[in-house]
Amino acid sequence: MGLAGEISATRDGSVHSGRLLGEFRRTALLVPLSEGDDGGLMSGWQGGVRWIYAFTDEEALARFAVARGAGAGAREWEYLSILGARLVDAVIPTVDGPTGVAVDVADEDGSMLFPPVVGIVPDAQAVDAPSAGTDRAEAV
Structure with missing residues (x-):
């Protein structure tokens, strides 16, 4: 079914969240790189949380680019392909402050x-967690 299908099924109430999380961890996500010189992952802030943008395929990433005002002739967006498990287990621990992952954010449904x-x-x-946020590394 793939992650996009699991998301759809979860939103419809027909899939358990554990199955969704398993698919997220197994999926190679496309994470755009920020435009700045820092070479970091593109993210945004909402509700005191940094959200790393991740996409299930190039089409979903393209819809996000268009929603952000990148039309015809706009720059190419560089991205990293990374497993969801590696993103949450290895990348998020290096970021300062609460950080989650926003998947296919340009797709309302x-x-x-x-x-x-x-x-x-x-x-x-x-x-x-009982001792949340006590040993955080600085943002990379």
């Missing part, structure tokens, strides 16, 4: 947030 909570991100980065 196909987007999904994976927040920085126990069971999604490592406990040390989870905002709902």
Whole structure:
């Protein structure tokens, strides 16, 4: 079914969240790089949480680019292909502050947030863990 299909099924109420999370962890996501000189991953802030933008395919990434005002003749967007598991287990621990993953955010009916909570991100980065946020590295 793939991650996009699991998101759709979850939104319809026909899939358990554990199955969705498993598919997220197994999926190679496309994460655009920021335009600045820092070479970091593109992200945004909402509700005190940094959300790393990730996409299930190039078409979903293109819809996001268009929604951000990148039309015909706009620059090419560089991106990293990374497994969801590696994103939450290896990348998020290097970011300062609460960080989650926003998947396919330009698709109103196909987007999904994976927040920085126990069971999604490592406990040390989870905002709902008993000792949340005590040993965070600086943003890369």
